[in-house]
Amino acid sequence: MFRLISKKIWLRFGLLENDYFSKISNLIYPLIALISLIIVWEIVVHFFVLKSYIMPPPSSVFKELFFGGNVVDSGIDYYLNHAFITLLEAVSGFLIGSVFAFFLASIMVHSNIMDRTIYPLAVLIKVTPLVAIVPLFVIWFGFGLVPKILIAALITFFPVMINSLIGFRSVNPEMLDLFHSVAASNWKIFRRVRIPNSLPYIFAALRIAAPLSVIGAIVGEWFTGNTGLGAVIVVAHNNLEMPKVFAAVIMLAFIGIGLTACIIILEKYFVFWNGRGAND
Numbered sequence: 001m002f003r004l005i006s007k008k009i010w011l012r013f014g015l016l017e018n019d020y021f022s023k024i025s026n027l028i029y030p031l032i033a034l035i036s037l038i039i040v041w042e043i044v045v046h047f048f049v050l051k052s053y054i055m056p057p058p059s060s061v062f063k064e065l066f067f068g069g070n071v072v073d074s075g076i077d078y079y080l081n082h083a084f085i086t087l088l089e090a091v092s093g094f095l096i097g098s099v100f101a102f103f104l105a106s107i108m109v110h111s112n113i114m115d116r117t118i119y120p121l122a123v124l125i126k127v128t129p130l131v132a133i134v135p136l137f138v139i140w141f142g143f144g145l146v147p148k149i150l151i152a153a154l155i156t157f158f159p160v161m162i163n164s165l166i167g168f169r170s171v172n173p174e175m176l177d178l179f180h181s182v183a184a185s186n187w188k189i190f191r192r193v194r195i196p197n198s199l200p201y202i203f204a205a206l207r208i209a210a211p212l213s214v215i216g217a218i219v220g221e222w223f224t225g226n227t228g229l230g231a232v233i234v235v236a237h238n239n240l241e242m243p244k245v246f247a248a249v250i251m252l253a254f255i256g257i258g259l260t261a262c263i264i265i266l267e268k269y270f271v272f273w274n275g276r277g278a279n280d
Contacts, residue, residue, distance in 0.1 A: 038058045042057050042059060052243065061247055061250070063243070065247035065250060065251075079232075079251050080251075082248070086214070086221065086230065088145070089152055089220065090152050091259070094213035094259070096153040097152065098156055098157075100153070101160035101164060108165055122162075126158040135223065137220075138223060138224050147220055148216075149217075152213040153216070155209075160205045163198075163201040163204055166201050167199070167200070170197060179193060199270055199271045203263065203270070207260060210256070211259065214252060214256050214259065218233075232248045233248045
């Protein structure tokens with residue numbers, strides 16, 4: 001009922017064409033839910049008189065994020081500087097992990113020996129907890145950007161490799177027979193058949209891997225250095241500065257949403273025939 005009434009109101013004032021209502025509503029309803037959650041959060045904190053070091057109200061978090069709190073290290077410029085470092089680590093790791101995963105998958109699809117060799121090692125890396133690997137990377141590569149980028153690449157690698165491999169192997173056998181009948185080379189089959197066929201699978205993996213790369217960068221920042229939003233969270237947590245923790249988490253959410261949106265845009269451009277990305 002609410003959807004029908006709101007649709008008529010939008011159409012009555014000419015603010016929205018009928019064909020675009022569903023797409024706009026996909027943004028409006030989550031936004032309404034988010035605003036409602038923030039209002040309830042603010043009311044609950046004030047009603048139960050919760051201490052700020054336990055659960056700060058949204059007003060304190062937004063003040064900390066946009067205008068600065070009671071300390072020097074606060075305000076939007078402070079969080080943007082640290083967010084840029086985290087974004088750099090996440091994007092670098094995402095690109096490295098994705099390219100390397102695609103490269104290995106392209107080898108595995110053409111060689112059973114390489115498939116049986118690489119796949120168990122990839123699974124072994126996947127099941128190993130990240131927190132157990134970070135100290136090793138710190139010892140080997142120091143406290144700079146490198147270990148954090150490698151952690152982001154490591155967590156990105158597995159889903160992209162698996163989905164790429166599935167996409168390469170899910171080609172219609174009749175299509176392969178057709179190319180073999182005209183004596184097409186393996187490279188031509190890979191370029192003309194396997195890669196286009198695998199794109200929906202690859203972009204599905206990239207949607208998962210993009211926010212995972214942010215998680216990898218944050219885990220690395222918890223163990224190394226004093227820059228990045230992960231380091232901000234650790235320091236603020238130790239000082240019981242919960243508004244600062246929530247402000248950093250909000251910035252991380254925007255980074256994850258931004259990366260996912262970029263993947264969706266690229267998917268609409270490169271996989272325009274699939275139709276799935278156009279509905280997101």
